[in-house]
Amino acid sequence: MRSTTSRRALLAAGGSLAAASALPALSGCSALAAADEDPDTLVVHSQLGTTAPGSPTYLAALDRFREETGLKVRNLVNGDDLAQVYETSRLARKEPDVVMVNLYDKTLAWTDVGATVDVKGYLDDWGLRERVRDVALDAWTDAKGRLRAFPYFATNWPVAFNRSLLDRAGVDRVPGTGDELIGAARKLRGKGLSPVTVGGNDWTGQKLLAQVIQTFLSQDEARHVYTTGDFGGRGARRGIEYFVELRDAGVFTDKAQGLTSDSMTTQFNTQAAAMQSAMSSALAKVPDAVARHTDVGGWPVAPGAAHDRPTIIRTYTLIGFWISPNGTKKIDAVEKFLKFFYREDTVARFIKEAGRDMALRSDAVSTGFPLVAAAQRLGKDVSEVLLPDVYVPPAASQPLITATSTSFTRGTSAAKVRSVLEAAYRGV
The missing domain is CATH 3.40.190.10 (Periplasmic binding protein-like II)
Known part of the structure; x- marks a missing residue:
């Protein structure tokens, strides 16, 4: 201090x-x-x-x-x-x-x-x-x-879905719920494809983790959580449990805890992974051959969520x-x-x-960036969650990246995830 x-x-x-x-x-x-x-x-x-x-x-x-x-x-x-x-x-x-x-x-x-x-x-x-x-x-x-x-x-921060890879795995529609996402992940892995690629060792993973945790939080509740580092409330705990359920079901790419934003972008753009949570600048880099069969939408939600539609970040x-x-x-x-x-x-x-x-x-x-334009048009089909950046105390920002990597490590319990997230705020 x-x-x-x-x-x-x-x-x-x-x-x-x-x-x-x-x-x-x-x-x-x-x-x-x-x-x-x-x-x-x-x-x-x-x-x-x-x-x-x-x-x-x-x-x-x-x-x-x-x-x-x-x-x-x-x-x-x-x-x-x-x-x-x-x-x-x-x-x-x-x-x-x-x-x-x-x-x-x-x-x-x-x-x-x-x-x-x-x-x-x-x-x-x-x-x-x-x-x-x-x-x-x-x-x-x-x-x-x-x-x-x-x-x-x-920037808009939706999820990009490669329809061609989903079709190849026998997934007939873009996942809109957590159960559908888990089912799609299993089918994709059966075809040797990664489901959701993410930079679990940098800011891209931090933002996706925050987005998933907000599944059961209103914007006011999320603002409190990321301002104070209090992840002990019912909604935050349910969000962490939902994240752990998705992670241990194989939704995220292998060894996501060691990947970066560059790794994520490469996996999606080379069609090694079927989905990515991508901000506008990443969507603009998707090659035309991939963009032609890519949809953008929100992150699938679970039953009982605070949001009745899949979520995106917009800032x-x-x-x-x-x-x-x-x-x-x-x-x-x-x-x-x-x-x-x-x-x-x-x-x-x-x-x-x-x-x-x-x-x-x-x-x-x-017009030259169809996925960016599509993300701009997302309206009533999605719900917005907070970008935590303007609420997280500066001293906690980098510790949260370290906590993110631990959180994306398979087998880490929900209690441990909560512990490392709260530890990022010590000394603030």
């Missing part, structure tokens, strides 16, 4: 070079050079720029922005370590001007400790509020009414544009940047070229 308090205090104060040098060396520490840039150069820190979905569209948009405005933009790129790299640069007061990252783990505290600024006033002053979906504004607004960032990417907090204290010193350039990326033509290109779901209003359709 002392280290967390120290980190929050340092971020709030801006820190020092000495404090920054005490942190581990990181691959993206070029971010520390941000404050030394020409004052006319806008420095943006993003996960887009390499292989992340939407990167080519983003880089092309940056080029158009430079051409239209004459402004210089430096794009710093990091992957999963972006939040840590940004905090390192913030401690040295050399942070980038704009940060593009999701609302999760470390970033939950940024606005509260002054590592980034409340952008609500800018959103209104720049006339951009009407561009944002109301549900996205709600998701990005904290308990004190501050808007943490300008919402941008959203609007995937990527937002955060403004740093340094960014306020270049606010005119930041305004031009945000207005450009909020323009309908820019938003439409992310939808059409990259298959991205957006937190902004748009009439564009992902």
